[in-house]
Structures are given as structure tokens and as C-alpha cells.
Amino acid sequence: MTTKLLGEPIKRLEDPRLLKGQGQFVDDIHRPGMLHGAVLRSQHAHARIKRLDVSKARGLPGVQLVLTADDLGPAGGSLPLLIPHPALTQPRTQRALADDEVRYVGEAVAFVVARNRYIAEDALELIEIEYDPLPVVAALDAAIREDTPLAHADVPRNIAAHLVQTVGDPDAAFARAAYIVKDRIRMDRGAAHPMETRGIVAEWDDAAETLTCWISTQGPIPIKNGLAMLFHLPEHKVRVMAPDVGGGFGPKIMMFYPEEILAPMAAMRLNRPVKWIEDRIEHFISTNHEREQIHDIEIAFDKDGRILGVRDTFLHDTGAFSPYGIITPLITATQVPNNYKVPNYRVEFTVAYTNKVPVSPYRGAGRPHGVFAMERLLDKAAHEIGLDRAEIRRRNFVQPDEFPHDVGLIFQDGGPTTYDSGNYPEVQARALNMIGWDSFKKQQARAQGRYLGIGLANYVEGTGIGPYEGAQVRVDVRGHVFVSTAASTQGQGHYTTFAQIAASELGVPLEKVTVTTGDSTQFRWGSGTYASRALTVAGNAVGLAARAVREKAAQLAADLLEVSPEELEFENGVVSVKGAPGRSYSLAALAVASNPIRYAYGEVPKLPAEPLPRQGPALVPGKEPGLEAIRYYSPPHAAFASGCHAAIVEVDADTGMVKILKYAVVHDCGVMVNPLVVEGQVYGGVAQGVGGALYEKLDYDEEGQLRSGTYMDFLIPYATEVPHIETDHVETPSPLNPLGIKGAGEAGAIPTPAALVSAIEDALSPLGIHITQAPVKPDMLRELIAEKRAQAR
Amino acid sequence: MIEPKTRATRARTLHLNVNGKRVAAKAEPRMLLSDFLRHELGLTGTHVGCEHGVCGCCTILYNGVPIRSCLMLAVQARGSRIVTVEGLANEDGSLHPIQQAFLDCHGLQCGFCTPGFLMATYAFLKEHSALRMTDEEIRVAIAGNLCRCTGYQGIVRAVRQAAQTMKK
Numbered sequence: 001m002t003t004k005l006l007g008e009p010i011k012r013l014e015d016p017r018l019l020k021g022q023g024q025f026v027d028d029i030h031r032p033g034m035l036h037g038a039v040l041r042s043q044h045a046h047a048r049i050k051r052l053d054v055s056k057a058r059g060l061p062g063v064q065l066v067l068t069a070d071d072l073g074p075a076g077g078s079l080p081l082l083i084p085h086p087a088l089t090q091p092r093t094q095r096a097l098a099d100d101e102v103r104y105v106g107e108a109v110a111f112v113v114a115r116n117r118y119i120a121e122d123a124l125e126l127i128e129i130e131y132d133p134l135p136v137v138a139a140l141d142a143a144i145r146e147d148t149p150l151a152h153a154d155v156p157r158n159i160a161a162h163l164v165q166t167v168g169d170p171d172a173a174f175a176r177a178a179y180i181v182k183d184r185i186r187m188d189r190g191a192a193h194p195m196e197t198r199g200i201v202a203e204w205d206d207a208a209e210t211l212t213c214w215i216s217t218q219g220p221i222p223i224k225n226g227l228a229m230l231f232h233l234p235e236h237k238v239r240v241m242a243p244d245v246g247g248g249f250g251p252k253i254m255m256f257y258p259e260e261i262l263a264p265m266a267a268m269r270l271n272r273p274v275k276w277i278e279d280r281i282e283h284f285i286s287t288n289h290e291r292e293q294i295h296d297i298e299i300a301f302d303k304d305g306r307i308l309g310v311r312d313t314f315l316h317d318t319g320a321f322s323p324y325g326i327i328t329p330l331i332t333a334t335q336v337p338n339n340y341k342v343p344n345y346r347v348e349f350t351v352a353y354t355n356k357v358p359v360s361p362y363r364g365a366g367r368p369h370g371v372f373a374m375e376r377l378l379d380k381a382a383h384e385i386g387l388d389r390a391e392i393r394r395r396n397f398v399q400p401d402e403f404p405h406d407v408g409l410i411f412q413d414g415g416p417t418t419y420d421s422g423n424y425p426e427v428q429a430r431a432l433n434m435i436g437w438d439s440f441k442k443q444q445a446r447a448q449g450r451y452l453g454i455g456l457a458n459y460v461e462g463t464g465i466g467p468y469e470g471a472q473v474r475v476d477v478r479g480h481v482f483v484s485t486a487a488s489t490q491g492q493g494h495y496t497t498f499a500q501i502a503a504s505e506l507g508v509p510l511e512k513v514t515v516t517t518g519d520s521t522q523f524r525w526g527s528g529t530y531a532s533r534a535l536t537v538a539g540n541a542v543g544l545a546a547r548a549v550r551e552k553a554a555q556l557a558a559d560l561l562e563v564s565p566e567e568l569e570f571e572n573g574v575v576s577v578k579g580a581p582g583r584s585y586s587l588a589a590l591a592v593a594s595n596p597i598r599y600a601y602g603e604v605p606k607l608p609a610e611p612l613p614r615q616g617p618a619l620v621p622g623k624e625p626g627l628e629a630i631r632y633y634s635p636p637h638a639a640f641a642s643g644c645h646a647a648i649v650e651v652d653a654d655t656g657m658v659k660i661l662k663y664a665v666v667h668d669c670g671v672m673v674n675p676l677v678v679e680g681q682v683y684g685g686v687a688q689g690v691g692g693a694l695y696e697k698l699d700y701d702e703e704g705q706l707r708s709g710t711y712m713d714f715l716i717p718y719a720t721e722v723p724h725i726e727t728d729h730v731e732t733p734s735p736l737n738p739l740g741i742k743g744a745g746e747a748g749a750i751p752t753p754a755a756l757v758s759a760i761e762d763a764l765s766p767l768g769i770h771i772t773q774a775p776v777k778p779d780m781l782r783e784l785i786a787e788k789r790a791q792a793r
Numbered sequence: 794m795i796e797p798k799t800r801a802t803r804a805r806t807l808h809l810n811v812n813g814k815r816v817a818a819k820a821e822p823r824m825l826l827s828d829f830l831r832h833e834l835g836l837t838g839t840h841v842g843c844e845h846g847v848c849g850c851c852t853i854l855y856n857g858v859p860i861r862s863c864l865m866l867a868v869q870a871r872g873s874r875i876v877t878v879e880g881l882a883n884e885d886g887s888l889h890p891i892q893q894a895f896l897d898c899h900g901l902q903c904g905f906c907t908p909g910f911l912m913a914t915y916a917f918l919k920e921h922s923a924l925r926m927t928d929e930e931i932r933v934a935i936a937g938n939l940c941r942c943t944g945y946q947g948i949v950r951a952v953r954q955a956a957q958t959m960k961k
């Protein structure tokens with residue numbers, strides 16, 4: 001019997017290598033004759049470059065090349081706008097190297113290539129540069145005011161984009177409301193901070209005219225296509241691989257980062273391999289950020305606490321450029337209604353330029369912001385209407401029999417925002433049960449003098465968006481199965497979950513499957529791993545390709561065994577006639593038989609030899625040799641996962657420190673291929689959510705200087721700050737794809753700030769503290785508490 | 794102008810014991826120990842996540858004590874005994890009980906932080922019997938290492954399992 005593979009907590013196939021220190025991360029790659037790059041970055045948030053003299057740097061022994069904007073030729077133009085949108089009327093993208101103006105601290109100005117990194121950094125110090133500082137726009141609050149300095153002289157009021165979407169008649173809904181609650185809700189700037197920074201090794205083969213790059217990226221195939229266009233190379237002459245990637249979480253899907261052009265260009269000019277590895281301090285100012293929005297949001301309720309309408313106007317900070325279009329605010333706009341029926345909705349957002357690091361999606365991608373705004377207001381409304389916080393949510397859920405539920409908005413992928421399936425009441429009920437919602441009040445009362453609080457937050461997550469992914473599945477003459485897809489991995493367990501899908505379809509043991517991802521020579525089509533889409537989109541492609549191979553093998557075996565394909569079963573790498581196990585061929589033998597050209601080695605090749613003499617061509621028209629297939633999967637629209645988080649916290653009123661005493665997650669991502677992997681995604685997401693709720697803030701001053709640009713100031717939670725997380729799963733299959741799965745990558749991070757702040761506010765309710773921002777760092781909480789205590793005196 | 798061959802930058806040969814083997818390689822005085830291990834000795838299992846002593850990815854054993862190799866110069870390690878993640882698995886390639894525990898408990902995702910956690914756990918379990926430790930205490934023991942993927946839950950379980958199997 002082949003053991004059941006789908007849905008099992010299979011231990012990961014990729015782990016032994018990584019555990020032994022044999023991973024191949026970009027900085028682990030060494031090529032003969034390799035040189036090392038370093039980037040000179042702007043120290044000004046906004047300035048004109050008056051003078052740039054690199055002659056001394058060029059003269060330093062060991063330095064091979066110094067590139068400035070003048071040296072880049074056509075590659076020096078504006079970098080591509082990845083996702084245009086009609087509402088983005090003033091798109092701006094940076095150049096690989098700034099030419100005459102810099103617009104944020106960290107913008108690349110020059111690229112040095114030297115014998116080693118130490119010398120390259122010495123050379124940076126020899127570059128002479130003079131700036132003419134220009135007025136800076138840093139704070140989002142002020143960004144679109146008439147009198148604010150301009151990040152781009154030709155973009156009035158710093159407005160990059162403006163969009164309004166309306167469902168129903170919100171104004172009429174507000175006119176008849178029994179209750180209206182409103183607030184200004186703010187989420188501050190944060191960033192993904194994968195433990196591995198960005199990096200690239202680029203190598204040019206002069207004889208073969210081939211460019212090979214290893215990049216710590218979430219999207220190697222688009223980079224391959226882009227580099228081929230940029231350098232006028234045939235596509236197959238560019239090979240881009242994402243080797244082991246030490247975490248992505250969003251910013252590594254961005255392309256191009258300047259170094260992804262500079263290192264290949266240097267490698268081509270010098271005909272030597274060039275490596276550039278971002279250091280952590282650089283990462284703070286050169287890899288994209290996220291999370292900065294200010295919402296003015298109001299909700300109208302009827303007398304029973306049912307939502308009549310929502311009006312939300314928000315401002316989104318895109319930093320100095322808009323390379324990733326307006327995806328993040330678009331998602332926020334569609335996220336706000338969340339798990340609830342909102343019959344009338346108006347959302348209006350403005351995207352503003354500031355002199356800060358550009359913004360592109362980070363795990364959650366606009367969703368934490370939308371959830372935070374909505375859930376904060378539901379808490380406030382519960383308080384004002386006099387309902388329990390769980391009850392007000394219960395009254396507004398989209399019900400299990402109301403799917404598909406059309407929110408009435410256009411989603412990030414241009415398709416409808418339609419929830420495919422779910423069971424929100426059940427999910428919340430289980431979470432409340434796990435956290436002990438009903439018994440908590442007594443505990444709170446008994447905890448005299450302590451600030452204990454409980455909170456909750458719901459979320460939906462649009463996952464598994466298009467456009468498409470593909471996969472190739474092939475069986476070699478040893479019966480080993482190879483799977484390849486463009487959807488590369490940054491730790492999500494693709495080598496295991498994709499193998500589970502292929503193995504269970506083909507009836508082979510898991511050890512007989514090898515998965516390759518993110519190597520443009522292994523699979524040429526697809527976009528990458530982001531938006532919680534890899535397993536849903538690429539996983540289904542793997543399933544379809546494996547199914548096609550199975551059909552091919554079945555037909556072949558049926559012909560040889562003179563039965564019909566329906567009479568066959570696949571188990572343990574053998575295809576046999578049901579009920580007659582002796583009448584069988586191994587997949588290995590069928591792989592040999594699928595090719596009219598035989599190999600003479602061993603016994604296997606002889607087995608299925610066709611009887612001679614044969615009639616007609618060896619390969620009849622329409623037939624292809626080999627047990628292999630390529631299939632693509634393109635979802636009709638996003639599949640919506642959902643969940644509920646609940647937390648109990650204790651606040652130390654003197655220090656502002658928050659201790660998370662209990663944390664419960666109920667999660668529904670449809671059918672789970674590997675629960676171990678799903679839970680790992682949830683735990684990791686929650687940990688990032690804890691950071692975003694309590695500690696992680698990229699704090700800029702008025703001059704656009706980052707004040708929290710090290711791990712001493714930007715606090716990522718250690719094991720001591722992250723709670724033990726209890727999880728439970730509801731499995732509502734997605735009707736949209738063959739495997740019934742939904743994505744799980746971002747879920748953990750989405751409602752965490754909302755749930756934690758809900759609990760913190762509850763804990764501080766004796767002081768009457770109302771919290772409208774995330775993160776609430778200990779110092780901020782301490783200030784809020786001190787203020788209230790002073791007022792009370 | 795920085796002169797390449799001043800006393801301060803002249804490479805010198807270091808002798809040290811790494812993973813039980815005697816090695817000799819050249820390093821400039823300013824070269825970090827982490828860079829030396831990774832790029833001069835080719836032991837790329839030791840990772841560099843922050844280069845300012847906070848993430849713990851670069852943790853190794855230095856004369857038996859866990860240290861952050863990004864905070865030390867290679868020349869300072871002259872004559873020392875060093876163990877890196879490459880020195881953890883058994884001679885036959887089978888996993889050390891700590892490595893096995895991380896595999897069993899899904900204690901890693903991207904695997905970038907993992908060598909640092911393994912070395913920190915190794916040092917910790919050598920000194921303490923974690924058998925009767927609370928989760929809280931295990932969390933404190935690994936609180937010098939950042940992981941951005943796992944949320945630590947699998948790591949905490951792995952440390953507990955490793956403590957148990959190593960006791961046997």
C-alpha cells in the first residue's frame with residue numbers, strides 16, 4: 001500500500017541539507033575569479049547631486065570597476081513599473097543609479113567592484129560626492145498638503161494615485177443609521193526583514209554568450225525575462241536561479257532592485273563573476289518597506305448592531321517611488337469589509353510620495369491595515385451599542401450558505417472580490433472556546449490591580465491569485481519522478497508539498513519524487529511565490545501535470561497488458577491490473593516503453609519491448625515520447641481563506657510592556673496538503689504580527705533620516721516575546737480549484753495587530769484608554785497610561 | 794588614500810582547530826571571523842544575518858563557548874578550537890540528535906537562522922539538563938537568536954525533544 005500522502009503532516013524533505021549547513025544560499029555560492037560589489041548610497045533624503053568624482057576610488061588597488069549613472073547606457077533609464085493601474089496617474093520608478101537627484105536615504109548612487117568586499121567598501125569612502133539638499137517630505141500626515149515640499153517636482157501635492165470605489169448607496173445608509181462610529185486609525189511603517197538579506201551572483205560566459213545569475217528572489221523567471229530584454233539577449237541565454245532563499249515575505253518579489261542590474265552589467269563588462277550581498281544596515285534603507293496608512297473610517301449600524309454601511313478614506317505612503325503600482329492600497333480597499341456583510345461601502349484612497357524607502361507588499365500586503373481599521377471600529381461600536389465584541393461580529397458575518405459572496409469590488413488581480421467558501425461563525429466560535437472568552441470576565445475581575453485583557457479579530461484573505469503557474473512532471477527510466485515549477489521557495493516547504501501532490505497522483509513513495517523550483521532552465525513560465533499563491537496555483541499545476549502523466553502511463557500499460565486503462569491501479573511505483581497484481585509494469589518500465597529508442601542496460605529496458613514486427617511508425621502521429629507532461633493552472637479568481645485570532649494579554653502599567661498570556665488561532669485554508677507546513681506558516685505569521693503590533697516601527701525624522709535602522713532600535717521579537725500559539729483548523733474546501741486548497745502564507749500576520757490591540761485596550765479599560773494605532777510600542781503605551789493617570793489625578 | 798599593504802592590512806596565516814581538524818589559512822587583521830570561516834575555509838553553514846551581533850545566525854562554539862562570529866576578528870581566533878554547524882552531524886552523515894529534533898518538530902523553514910539555533914542549543918544542552926524545563930525557560934535559552942519564519946514554536950519543541958534524546 002502506498003501510504004496516504006495528501007493531508008498528512010509529512011516531515012520536510014528539504015531539511016537534512018539545511019540542518020547540516022549544506023544549504024546553498026546566495027552568499028554561499030563561490031565562482032572562480034569572483035569579484036565583490038558594494039553600493040554607495042545617498043545619505044540625504046532629498047538632494048541634488050552637485051558633484052560626483054569616483055576617480056580616486058577607481059585608482060585604489062584591487063578595484064576593478066566603478067559604475068555611476070553615466071556609465072549605464074540604456075540600462076540607466078527608469079526601472080519598469082511592474083503593475084500599472086489607471087488610477088496611478090503619476091507613476092515614478094527609480095533608476096539603477098540616481099542621476100542628478102536622490103529621493104531617499106539609501107538610494108543607490110554608485111557601484112564599486114573589487115577583489116573583495118573589504119576593498120570595495122574602502123573604495124566607497126574614496127568617492128567624492130557633494131549634494132545640494134532639497135526640502136524633504138517625510139511625514140505621511142502632511143504629505144498631500146498644499147504647502148508640503150515635493151518628492152518629485154512634477155507631481156503636484158505628492159499625489160501618485162487616487163481611487164474611489166463604491167458599493168450600493170453608502171450616504172443613504174448613513175442617513176438612516178441608529179449608530180455611527182468613526183475613528184482615525186493609523187498603521188506605521190514596518191518591513192519584512194527576512195533573516196537572509198538580498199544578494200546576487202552574476203556570471204557571464206563570453207564564449208557561450210550566456211548570463212547566469214543566482215538571486216535571493218521570490219521571482220526568478222520575471223527577472224530572467226527582464227534581464228534578457230534589458231541586455232538584448234535571447235531569453236534562453238539568460239539563466240536565473242533562486243537558490244536556497246532565507247525568507248522572502250514580500251519584498252523579494254520586487255524587481256528590479258538596482259543591484260540585480262548592476263551586478264550582471266559588471267559581470268558582462270569585466271567577464272568575471274560578480275557577487276553583491278546586502279548587509280543588514282543596507283537592508284534597512286534599500287529593501288522595500290510597507291504598512292504605512294492613515295484611515296478616516298466610519299461605520300453605520302442599525303439599532304441591532306447590523307452594519308448598514310462603511311465609509312473609509314485613507315492615505316497610503318508609497319515612499320519615494322511606486323514600482324509595484326498601487327497593489328497594497330488596492331488590497332486594503334477590498335479588505336475593509338472583511339468577514340462581514342457590508343451592503344453599502346465607499347472607499348477612497350490617495351497614494352502619496354514621501355522621501356522614504358519605496359513601499360511594496362510585505363506579508364499581509366495591505367490586509368493587516370484594512371483588518372485593523374475594521375476590527376478596531378467593531379470593538380468601538382460594540383462598546384457604544386452595548387454589545388459583546390464577539391456578538392457584534394456574529395451578527396454581521398457572511399453566513400455559510402451565502403457563498404459565493406460578492407463584495408462588489410474589483411480585487412487586486414482585476415477580477416471580482418468574491419468569497420468562494422467559508423464558515424466564519426464556526427471559526428470564531430472555536431477560537432472563543434479555545435481562549436475561554438466566556439469565562440474570562442471572572443478571571444479579569446479576580447486579577448485585582450493587574451491589567452488583564454482579552455481580544456479577538458477576524459480576517460479573510462484573498463489567496464491564490466493568478467495569472468497562472470505551470471509545472472512539468474516527468475518519470476525517468478528508474479521510475480523516479482521529477483517535478484519542476486517556477487514558483488520558487490523561501491522556506492514554505494515546496495519540496496515536500498509539491499512532492500506530496502505528485503506522489504499521491506502517481507502512486508509512488510515520497511522518496512521517489514524530486515522537486516526543483518525557481519531555475520529558469522528547468523521551467524520557463526510563471527511568476528513566482530507571493531500573495532499566498534504558490535501551493536494553490538503551482539500546486540494545482542503539479543496535480544494536473546501528474547494527472548496527465550498518469551493518464552499517459554495508464555494508456556501505455558493498458559496497451560501492453562491488453563486491458564482498458566480503467567482496470568489499472570497505481571501503487572508503490574507499479575501499475576497493475578486491479579485484482580491481478582501479477583499483471584503489471586513498473587513506472588520505470590513504462591518510462592522505457594514510452595520511448596521507441598531503447599537503452600540496453602539492465603533488465604528493465606527489455607521488459608516492455610514491443611513485439612516485432614510492428615506496423616506503422618514507431619511513434620504514431622500525435623504521440624510524444626516519455627512519461628512527461630507540462631500543465632498550467634490559472635485560477636478564475638482568488639480563493640478566500642479566513643480565520644479568527646483571540647488573545648489574552650497582561651499590560652505592565654509602569655513599563656508599558658505587554659505579556660501575551662494566551663494566543664489562539666482558528667484557521668481555514670481549505671484542504672490542507674500538509675498540516676505541519678500550514679501550522680508553521682501560521683506560527684511564523686503570528687510572530688511577525690506580534691512584531692508589527694508591539695515592537696517594529698521604522699521611525700523617520702523630519703529630515704527623512706531613519707532613526708531605527710539597526711536591530712538595536714527595530715526590535716524583531718525573539719522567542720521570549722512570541723507566545724505559544726494554539727491552533728485549530730476548519731477545512732472548507734475551495735470550489736475553485738481541483739485540490740480544493742486556499743493559500744496560507746500570510747494569514748498569521750494579518751489579524752495579529754488587531755487582536756492584540758483589542759486585548760490591550762480591554763486590559764486598560766479601567767483607565768479608559770482607546771488605541772487607534774499599531775504598533776503600540778512599550779514606550780507609547782507607557783505614555784498613554786501616564787497621560788490617563790495624570791488626568792485622573 | 795588607503796594603502797593596501799600597511800601593517801594593518803597585511804594578511805597573516807592563522808592556525809586553528811575547526812571541527813576537530815587542524816587548519817591554516819590567511820586572513821587580514823580586519824577580517825571578521827564569520828567571513829573567515831565562510832569564505833576562506835568554505836564553511837558556509839555559518840550564516841550572517843545582521844553583522845551587528847543581534848540575530849545570532851553566526852553563532853559558533855569558540856573554545857566550547859557559544860559566540861557570535863560576526864563580532865570577532867579572525868586573528869583573535871588564532872589557536873582556538875572552533876565548532877561550526879558542519880561539525881555537528883555524525884561522521885557517517887547521520888544527523889545529530891539536535892538536528893534530528895529540528896527535523897521532527899518542524900523547527901526550520903527557510904533554514905537560514907537554523908545553524909545559529911543548532912549551535913546555541915548544542916551549547917545550552919551541554920551545560921543544562923533541559924528535561925524539567927518549562928517552555929518559558931527554553932525560550933529564554935534561545936533568546937539570543939532571531940528566526941523570522943517559524944514563530945519559534947517548532948524550535949521550542951525541538952529543544953525539548955533533543956534534551957530528551959540526548960539524556961538517554
Ligand code: FES
Nearest residue numbers: 842843844849863
Ligand atoms: S550575524 Fe552575527 S549576530 Fe547577526
Ligand code: FES
Nearest residue numbers: 902906940941942
Ligand atoms: S527558518 Fe527562516 S529565519 Fe528561521
